[in-house]
Amino acid sequence: MNPLIVEIDVWQTAERLSVYIASSLFLLFVIITSSSPSILSSLSKSILNPLLFNRHLQNFHLKMGSTDSQWKLADHPKLPKGKKIAVVVLDGWGEANPDQYNCIHVAETPTMDSLKKGAPEKWTLVKAHGTAVGLPTDDDMGNSEVGHNALGAGRIYAQGAKLVDLALASGKIYEEEGFNYIKESFDQGTLHLIGLLSDGGVHSRLDQVQLLLKGASEHGAKRIRVHILTDGRDVLDGSSVGFVETLENDLAELRAKGVDARIASGGGRMYVTMDRYENDWDVVKRGWDAQVLGEAPHKFQNAVEAVKKLRELPNMNDQYLPPFVIVDESGNPVGPILDGDAVVTFNFRADRMVMIAKALEYEDFDKFDRVRVPKIRYAGMLQYDGELKLPSRYLVSPPLIERTSGEYLVKNGVRTFACSETVKFGHVTFFWNGNRSGYFDASKEEYVEIPSDVGITFNVQPKMKAVEIAEKARDAILSGKFDQVRVNLPNGDMVGHTGDIEATVVACKAADEAVKIILDAVEQVGGIYVVTADHGNAEDMVKRNKSGQPAKDKNGNIQILTSHTLQPVPVAIGGPGLLPGVKFRTDVQTPGLANVAATVMNLHGFVAPSDYEPTLIEVVDN
Numbered sequence: 001m002n003p004l005i006v007e008i009d010v011w012q013t014a015e016r017l018s019v020y021i022a023s024s025l026f027l028l029f030v031i032i033t034s035s036s037p038s039i040l041s042s043l044s045k046s047i048l049n050p051l052l053f054n055r056h057l058q059n060f061h062l063k064m065g066s067t068d069s070q071w072k073l074a075d076h077p078k079l080p081k082g083k084k085i086a087v088v089v090l091d092g093w094g095e096a097n098p099d100q101y102n103c104i105h106v107a108e109t110p111t112m113d114s115l116k117k118g119a120p121e122k123w124t125l126v127k128a129h130g131t132a133v134g135l136p137t138d139d140d141m142g143n144s145e146v147g148h149n150a151l152g153a154g155r156i157y158a159q160g161a162k163l164v165d166l167a168l169a170s171g172k173i174y175e176e177e178g179f180n181y182i183k184e185s186f187d188q189g190t191l192h193l194i195g196l197l198s199d200g201g202v203h204s205r206l207d208q209v210q211l212l213l214k215g216a217s218e219h220g221a222k223r224i225r226v227h228i229l230t231d232g233r234d235v236l237d238g239s240s241v242g243f244v245e246t247l248e249n250d251l252a253e254l255r256a257k258g259v260d261a262r263i264a265s266g267g268g269r270m271y272v273t274m275d276r277y278e279n280d281w282d283v284v285k286r287g288w289d290a291q292v293l294g295e296a297p298h299k300f301q302n303a304v305e306a307v308k309k310l311r312e313l314p315n316m317n318d319q320y321l322p323p324f325v326i327v328d329e330s331g332n333p334v335g336p337i338l339d340g341d342a343v344v345t346f347n348f349r350a351d352r353m354v355m356i357a358k359a360l361e362y363e364d365f366d367k368f369d370r371v372r373v374p375k376i377r378y379a380g381m382l383q384y385d386g387e388l389k390l391p392s393r394y395l396v397s398p399p400l401i402e403r404t405s406g407e408y409l410v411k412n413g414v415r416t417f418a419c420s421e422t423v424k425f426g427h428v429t430f431f432w433n434g435n436r437s438g439y440f441d442a443s444k445e446e447y448v449e450i451p452s453d454v455g456i457t458f459n460v461q462p463k464m465k466a467v468e469i470a471e472k473a474r475d476a477i478l479s480g481k482f483d484q485v486r487v488n489l490p491n492g493d494m495v496g497h498t499g500d501i502e503a504t505v506v507a508c509k510a511a512d513e514a515v516k517i518i519l520d521a522v523e524q525v526g527g528i529y530v531v532t533a534d535h536g537n538a539e540d541m542v543k544r545n546k547s548g549q550p551a552k553d554k555n556g557n558i559q560i561l562t563s564h565t566l567q568p569v570p571v572a573i574g575g576p577g578l579l580p581g582v583k584f585r586t587d588v589q590t591p592g593l594a595n596v597a598a599t600v601m602n603l604h605g606f607v608a609p610s611d612y613e614p615t616l617i618e619v620v621d622n
């Protein structure tokens with residue numbers, strides 16, 4: 001057995017013993033002050049089960065208000081403290097076979113190539129999709145929310161997609177407070193469902209919407225209006241038509257049962273409603289105008305026709321369809337949101353729902369003129385921001401992601417700097433910290449957001465702000481003011497989503513150059529780097545058949561893949577501050593993104609909490 005593992009085990013046993021002694025005193029106190037047999041039996045169960053016991057204790061500390069000592073991480077037996085560590089997340093940077101549709105392979109990426117030469121001791125691959133990041137199945141591609149959650153939290157949580165599946169399957173969703181709240185409007189008002197219409201499984205899923213429509217009507221909704229956002233980013237471009245047809249069939253079935261159910265408005269997800277991190281409030285305003293006010297530049301009587309016609313506009317695609325409203329024969333919108341109505345935003349993923357949630361929920365709101373603010377009962381599919389408690393009502397409780405590595409490290413004195421440009425800023429802060437906004441300790445943290453270009457598709461500016469992000473990181477590293485400098489480099493992902501292969505190649509090169517800037521700074525301060533990614537995207541830009549060859553559509557054309565992938569992602573470690581004996585373990589079963597947190601904690605000189613996924617590294621004595 002590896003000596004380090006033995007040492008950690010010995011240490012963990014010692015830690016557990018001391019925790020036991022302290023806790024036993026506390027338990028004794030409880031036992032003396034309480035004669036209840038049920039408490040006694042659950043306590044004895046806890047004592048017999050160390051894992052359960054640890055968790056109870058941690059929860060108890062959290063409930064009682066935590067003190068520094070409860071957050072204290074044990075010293076790593078071999079790895080020193082005080083190293084400057086750069087954590088670089090390349091967004092949408094997976095590992096795939098080299099061919100012409102692998103933009104990372106095609107691009108000149110000397111820095112990332114040189115890291116790969118360190119395999120297997122300093123470069124490895126980890127899973128970034130499916131159950132490894134808490135998604136319902138291994139057919140689910142990775143995404144930024146679950147990826148950064150896993151990277152930051154060090155544990156795998158059942159994510160929104162899965163929690164909604166469970167709540168719908170068991171019917172619990174209809175018994176909870178959120179649904180009962182909106183149900184109050186069903187007698188007199190309309191139920192509006194707003195969200196992304198596709199089966200991508202990143203932000204929402206069509207089958208969940210179908211179940212919700214059915215369930216809501218069975219639970220009393222008599223008038224339903226759906227406000228659709230077309231996708232083409234998590235699914236193939238052009239697939240919107242099929243999704244709208246499917247929805248129209250479902251709504252027709254509801255109408256046959258006497259429910260007045262229709263599509264009321266729509267628009268492409270990148271142009272209507274689903275902006276994030278306050279990059280461009282106009283996007284949300286366009287949605288508000290169509291969904292709430294019933295106003296849009298395009299009016300149609302039929303949603304399938306709307307999507308087909310709008311797709312014919314020059315350079316148009318599903319992601320960017322302009323807003324439209326569905327009108328009746330007299331030209332009146334069929335479903336503006338009115339006083340007394342209920343509204344559900346049915347996306348489970350947080351980032352692109354926070355802004356619309358604010359517009360729907362906040363009384364004081366000055367981001368755009370809402371013109372008319374209907375008195376509604378609003379619920380999110382999930383609560384999108386745990387810190388802001390936004391929205392206050394929701395149908396399914398989000399995963400409770402707590403005790404993240406970021407919080408532990410800051411509470412153990414690790415001064416932390418995080419940076420990206422707007423479109424990914426929340427990824428290295430909000431998602432990294434378990435969907436929590438703000439600082440843990442403002443005196444030890446600095447988060448810097450570089451404004452993203454607004455109103456363009458990123459194939460036009462594929463270099464994005466990679467250099468600016470890298471220079472901020474470089475300055476933070478050289479300043480000596482921070483122990484951890486964390487960035488997200490968005491290029492591979494944001495440009496990959498445009499489906500523009502040439503631009504994506506430029507994007508990958510730009511990201512690689514940014515990595516170089518950061519690694520040079522690490523070199524100068526004798527630091528350590530951890531370079532990884534949150535999921536794949538740019539490494540595969542074409543839809544493939546079962547044998548891995550590019551799939552052709554019925555006209556014989558290859559189909560460009562704008563979405564993320566199921567590919568694994570690299571993790572590379574190195575830098576002059578890394579002890580020579582540190583290398584990747586070979587005994588971690590199916591390593592995934594969640595194993596990175598413990599790894600980073602080790603490199604900062606700490607042992608990760610015992611319920612974290614195991615570290616990827618070991619220290620071998622030379």
Ligand SMILES: O=C(O)[C@@H](CO)OP(=O)(O)O
Pocket residue numbers: 091092142143144145202203233234352493
């Ligand atoms: O842009 C987004 O919202 C998603 C794709 O739907 O990408 P990412 O998970 O990388 O943020």
Ligand SMILES: [Mn+2]
Pocket residue numbers: 091092143144145147493534535
């Ligand atoms: Mn991402």
Ligand SMILES: [Mn+2]
Pocket residue numbers: 092144493494497537564
């Ligand atoms: Mn993406």
